[in-house]
Amino acid sequence: MSEPLTKVDSAVQGIDTAPADKSKETKHRRASSSANGVMNINDLEAQGIELKVAKETQKTGWKINTSPTTIEDKEILKKMLTTPPVKKIDLHFPLGLEVTARNLKGVTIKDALDAIHKQFKKRADDELDLPYLAGFEWDKEESWTRLVVHLQKDAGVAPSSKKKKKGGEE
DSSP, X not given: OOXXXXXXXXXXXXXXXXXXXXXXXXXXXXXXXXXXXXXXXXXXXXXXOOOEXXXXXXXXXXXXXXXXXXXXXXXXXXXXSEESOBSEEEEEOTTXXXXXXXXXXXXXXXXXXXXXXXXXXXXXXXXXXXXXEEEEEEOTTTOTTEEEEEEESSOSSOOTTXXXXXXXXX
């Protein structure tokens, strides 16, 4: 093993190390795919910047086992879930389930609802004790990097597409 190699090793000889040095200079590979002003949740915690949750999440009347597109006010879905916008955030349910909503351009309300829907879409209505979304709460004392999901028994808002019942039947 101490004698020098006599054959040309194409894997080692004739290759410059310059390209390897250039790759060390680039820090982020996909800098262009994330939007300006969108933060990493861990950076916000390190800097002590507090989150504000969009209050529109409280009046959706959305059932968690139905598609988020069933919400009547479609404009709500386009709004950012938090201020300042974040790339990803964990959504924690009181019983321990945790889902993550992600969007490099900032997590919207629709992204959060999609993540929740993915977990509950195969559940029947009678399997869910609290089937409607009441809203999200950010509790910095408990965890800086996640939102607590609150559910409720009824929709909270009267859907306008429902008709009045005739004859007092339910």
